[in-house]
Amino acid sequence: MSSSESVKSLTELVQQPCPTIETSKEGKPPESSDPPASDSQPTTPLPLSGHSALSIQELVAMSPELDTYGITKRVKEVLTDNNLGQRLFGETILGLTQGSVSDLLARPKPWHKLSLKGREPFVRMQLWLNDPNNVEKLMDMKRLEKKAYMKRRHSSVSDSQPCEPPSVGIDYSQGASPQPQHQLKKPRVVLAPEEKEALKRAYQQKPYPSPKTIEELATQLNLKTSTVINWFHNYRSRIRRELFIEEIQAGSQGQAGASDSPSARSGRAAPSSEGDSCDGVEATEAEEPGGTKSQGGPADMATASADREEATQPAEKAKAQPLSSGTPAQDDREDAGRPRPLPEGPAAAPAPVPNLAAHAAGEDAATSATAPEEPEAPGAARPGPAERSSALPSTSAPARRPSSLQSLFGLPEAAGARDNPVRKKKAANLNSIIHRLEKAASREEPIEWEF
DNA sequence: TATCAGTCAATATC
């Protein structure tokens, strides 16, 4: 398909009332068992099914860089203005659950950091936003759902069945029967605040704990090791996202108005040179003085995350501080070349260093000496799959004839680059933290873990 | 094999 053709069909697509939405909903009570999104994902049920030619994936692939933050912002507005719920929106438009939608809307990742799959919801949102009848359609869905619900309710009442699980998504309903009750769902683990606190401290010490460390943490906290592992995974990735949001906010504060396209911005933050190695979010470090080759930096990111945490959870931090003994045993074998969260925020003094690390630190003392800036930064810094693939849209792809696509997606012109004072300030701040920590790290201070 | 991205779904909170 030639580019112009595809653009044409894309345009039609965008303009045409997303047909599928209805179909997928109506055909079957979507809620019911549709083996949720995961199954339906591959061949997404959504707006585009009518177009055999262009799958959502293709659309995503062709999509110019989108302003994820802006999109979610607008979606949120539309939803709230029209009193439409996330669940409805997610299930009908995005094919995602309420929790995912919430997460997505609240913490969109920058476009350039999203894998193709991750971009999908944003493209859908964009298409939805561009659809003049979007709200209407959702309203219809809402009505329909309500109707269906009433109907079901009615029939179940007459069946003398007590009330029924309300809305969509509750497929267990039918299960009343055969579903092996003993299917014993694992009860959800809920970590106690102290446990979280301890884990956070451990994280600050070592964001990538060794199995041994994990084991210990698990024992000390009386958790399963898998829980600890999961916790670290989740925490790392969530921190990264938070960071992005914070960046955006800082950015938009410093420069309101300019269609804040974080994605665009970050892509641009590290002008060309870094190519993809730049994470955008960590763009700050591009400004790192001394030209330390800022490798799209894990370290910085981590730094910033610590920073963020501090900002967002002062109380918590405050609590944590007393515990600190100052010297982050920083480097762990596992840590080498990884994002390293700075144990404390700027002002804050010594890092809260839970000490499980005592030996953990010893464990890899040798490597721990590694310089603060590793040459190659895997981990967070490493470009996500999407970035890795050459097919990266971002700013670095010049040959992309974005203009037509952009208009197609209703995009504003690329957001202006920015490096505002706020960012600079922040960068400076972070640098000083890093510096302090490096210094601290070179000292040897005993650390103790306390849980 | 470890880590990540993306997501679900249970639970908490508003």
Add this chain to the structure above:
DNA sequence: GATATTGACTGATA
């Protein structure tokens, strides 16, 4: 009741 949070899971990738 809607939304936010978060532990867990799956599949991809290096």
